[in-house]
Amino acid sequence: MRTFETAQAPHRPPARSLRSVMLLVCAALLPGTLVQAVMLGSGVIVQVLLCTTFALLVEAVMLRLRGQPLSRFLFDGSALVTAWLFALCIPPLAPWWIAATGMLAAIGMAKQAFGGLGRNPFNPAMVGYVLVLLCWPLEVSRWGATPGDWVPGVVDSVRAVITGAFPGGWDAVTGATPLTVEHELMARGMTLPEIQADARITGSPHPASWSALAFALGGLALCALRVVDWRTPLSVIGGIVLLATPPWILDGDLNASPLHHLLSGGLVLAAFFIASDPVSGAGTARGRWLFGFGFAALVLVFRAWGPHPDGIAFAILLMNGLAPLIDRYTAPRRFGQGR
Structure with missing residues (x-):
């Protein structure tokens, strides 16, 4: 047989x-x-x-x-x-x-x-x-x-x-990177417009800006091919815009604009290629929104008060630790059962 x-x-x-x-x-x-x-x-x-x-x-x-x-x-x-x-x-x-x-x-x-x-x-x-x-x-x-x-x-x-x-x-x-230089010069009393006006400090244009655009194109292609869930990078970028805009409007001399945050360091790279990791990130649809927004908030906190001006790696690892908790409270309800 x-x-x-x-x-x-x-x-x-x-x-x-x-x-x-x-x-x-x-x-x-x-x-x-x-x-x-x-x-x-x-x-x-x-x-x-x-x-x-x-x-x-x-x-x-x-x-x-x-x-x-x-x-x-x-x-x-x-x-x-x-x-x-x-x-x-x-x-x-x-x-x-x-x-x-x-x-x-x-x-x-x-x-x-x-x-x-x-x-x-x-x-x-x-x-x-x-x-x-x-x-x-x-x-x-x-x-x-x-x-x-x-x-x-x-x-x-x-x-x-x-x-x-x-x-x-x-x-x-x-x-050092421009973020590090800006962090040090602002501690000495210089304002952001003064620092950014000096091409010797920021470079014109700086590689991070061009590479961020190139990584964004690659990341959008992955989203279009459904390799990357679009919710995570969108929540990261949206979180930066929502959280960085009010301080920038209130005092642009001491707070960077959302565009400056996005084009500085490796934020765009992290949004599309690191935070969107399906293994270490959140696994639910709603959880990915929370994961990306939390990551954006931590990046801004590290850039404002942390010893490492970029803070992307630390923010990612902290959110990785919270991912199981996020999945637990954002998991869809099973049919016939309560939460």
Whole structure:
């Protein structure tokens, strides 16, 4: 008698495989990455490749330790997305041990230690970034030149990443992000219009503005393809506009405009590619609205009073911790049962 194999539901195959979804995310990240590479130098590409290499190595070792097949999980694309997002968060000339430590924390601790993809309570890329930020705050704060200054080439970028030291003359083209500079100068009594009027401080135009637009285009494409739920990025952007507009109207000298918040730092990147993570974020439709709005509120709090002017990674991790509670109170009611 012939027997048939049985399997658990659902029996309907998914519209897209996991690998195809991850490749779509990488394709959406590509425009913003290329803009950053043009503005900040080829070190951006070097960091993406380096982080990807370390991520695959850590993933392979952890899969072996857990007794999982490499052929099934190693090249599903999830490690590539984590490495890519982490690489965009660190300076293009950061030394190689930043990438190695970040991937060890992101893939080894935040992902595989919890059981692999789909079981991680916190966003792996942000866990890795917070760890290296706390361990090496100086190295993670040294960003590249603004447009118009000298931008290092491939050979110089690779040398700096490997040696961890800048050759003579490079100190002049390295520095903090505009958000950090604004934070420090406002503490000294300068107003935002005075700071933003100085092109030596903000750069004109600054790479963050152009890359934010490029990441927004990629994120909108993911929303159109239904890879990303549109509720999360819309609630993040809407939360920034709703919460940042009243202080800006009341006192524009001390409070930045909503547009300035959106185009500064990595807020747009986080809205479309990090906060929208279906694993570590909220899982219900109403929960995604609350998750995005809460993330936007925390970002503004960190930018106003926190020691790290951007605060995106810390805000993401805090909201990741609240995601199960949000899902519990926003889950739809089961038929025939009360809440």
